[in-house]
Amino acid sequence: MSTPPASLPPAAPADVPPGPRAPGRRAWAHARRAALPFGSLLVFLALWELLAASGTWSETLVPPPATVWDAFVDISTTHDGMRGYNGTTLVEHLGISLRRIALGAGIGIAAGVVFGLLMGTVGWVRSLFEPWITFLRTLPPLAYFSLLVIWLGIDEEPKVTLLAVAAFPPVAVSTTTAVTAVPTSLIEAARALGASRWGVVRDVVVPSALPETLTGVRLAVGVAYSSLVAAELVNGLPGIGGMVKDAANYNNTPVVLVGIIAIGVSGLIIDGLLLRLERVAVPWRGRA
Structure with a gap:
């Protein structure tokens, strides 16, 4: 009588839970991601210290990290009867500039979203305004800041206006592009279900365009930050950009670096x- 063939071992189920080493690997991955930026900072500081100690450039041009740290402490506190830089601490300088950015960029972002929705949904509005927005987007801030000073004076108005004008084009362009990229099938399905024009915009166009709009908001804030020093060139003190400009006039490199x-x-x-707001507001990004 022939011997029956040996039975194969049962296959492992597909939903086997991860082994005990999986949490350890995840913890190691998180630790490595956190350690890499810190390690790069240490390498940068070491190279900076070596460059300053080499004597290739004078300390006025390349101050060592310790000198910059001393300048940070000096302009953040009251010492020898002097408070901060020009009577204002670093936190106060930064807070005033952030307030200008929040106001200016906020106005530019709001206007950009409105114009982006209009240009993406109404053809003649896009034909009318798109060339002007492109023209504005290509202009560097310094090109029109002097004109804003002539028109608005040297107080807060030209600074806030400059930041608003700088933040407006990225949001308008990204919102327009996102609105025009909404699938036609979704719009037609909403109309077939009886949605009004405003209902289509509210329930279909805005949710579909929101991820790209938030990307434009991030770009707009970055552009506003890059325009900060330009916005505070005239009568910028107190303000972090004005502090940098004033310190540069006196070759105070440590304060400039701070x-x-x-x-x-x-x-x-x-x-x-x-980024955190984007993950919370549009959790469907990349999934639909």
């Missing part, structure tokens, strides 16, 4: 907050 670092770090924080 201001640049403050602008960059605050910009990173705000961009991170906008």
